[in-house]
Amino acid sequence: LSICIITKNEEQNIDRCLKALAPYGLETIVVDTGSTDRTKQIAARYTDRLYDFPWCDDFSAAKNFAIEKASHSYVLVLDSDEFVEQLDLSALEKQIAAHPGAVGRIRRRNVFHRNGEEQENREWINRIFSRKRFHYEGRIHEQVVALDGSEDYETYQAPVTILHSGYDLPEKERKKKARRNIELLNQELQGYVGTDGTLQTIDSLLAAATTYLE
Numbered sequence: 001l002s003i004c005i006i007t008k009n010e011e012q013n014i015d016r017c018l019k020a021l022a023p024y025g026l027e028t029i030v031v032d033t034g035s036t037d038r039t040k041q042i043a044a045r046y047t048d049r050l051y052d053f054p055w056c057d058d059f060s061a062a063k064n065f066a067i068e069k070a071s072h073s074y075v076l077v078l079d080s081d082e083f084v085e086q087l088d089l090s091a092l093e094k095q096i097a098a099h100p101g102a103v104g105r106i107r108r109r110n111v112f113h114r115n116g117e118e119q120e121n122r123e124w125i126n127r128i129f130s131r132k133r134f135h136y137e138g139r140i141h142e143q144v145v146a147l148d149g150s151e152d153y154e155t156y157q158a159p160v161t162i163l164h165s166g167y168d169l170p171e172k173e174r175k176k177k178a179r180r181n182i183e184l185l186n187q188e189l190q191g192y193v194g195t196d197g198t199l200q201t202i203d204s205l206l207a208a209a210t211t212y213l214e
Helices: 014-024 039-043 059-069 089-098 171-190 196-213
Strands: 002-007 027-032 050-052 074-079 082-087 103-114 117-130 134-137 143-146 155-164
Touching: 002 014, 002 059, 014 027, 014 039, 014 082, 027 039, 027 059, 050 059, 059 074, 059 134, 074 082, 074 155, 089 103, 089 155, 117 143, 117 155
Parallel strands: 002 027, 002 074, 027 050, 103 155
Antiparallel strands: 074 117, 082 155, 103 117, 134 143
């Protein structure tokens, strides 16, 4: 199992992210998409599998590049603002062996503050898969897609829990992120070829981001 992370200007998070992974001794791929802070220097303390990827307004392209650099067949994809809280490696290895063509879903705790109060929601997200069977598609809000084009693949709940701090941003940063999302979603729509369901999802995300800025 290889860990794959893409990052940019995450010096506030990358140390915590990689420190949480260190006890497991897993191969860790870190792909930097153009940091101007100390992100790369910090990452280099934990892994020598550090690569540069020129940012091209496409999260899937960056993540697929990271996946290609992995030397193991299966990958666990994380963001640098996600921190492993629980990972039963022995149980996970057994699940991967029992479901070789399936996608593992990990539990993510999204913790953030609004109006001075800490809030939390939880979700199961697709993050563990064979890099020979799956990859990412979509410039933004990227999805795990089967390389053979099949739409209905099996999933299983993996014994992994992570904490996500990416929603816990000041309003100025949240609006900056929303503007970036609008730009990428509009680019996605311009060259879109896919299902009506995915098109509706893109439209919904674009509407939500636009409404937030109004």
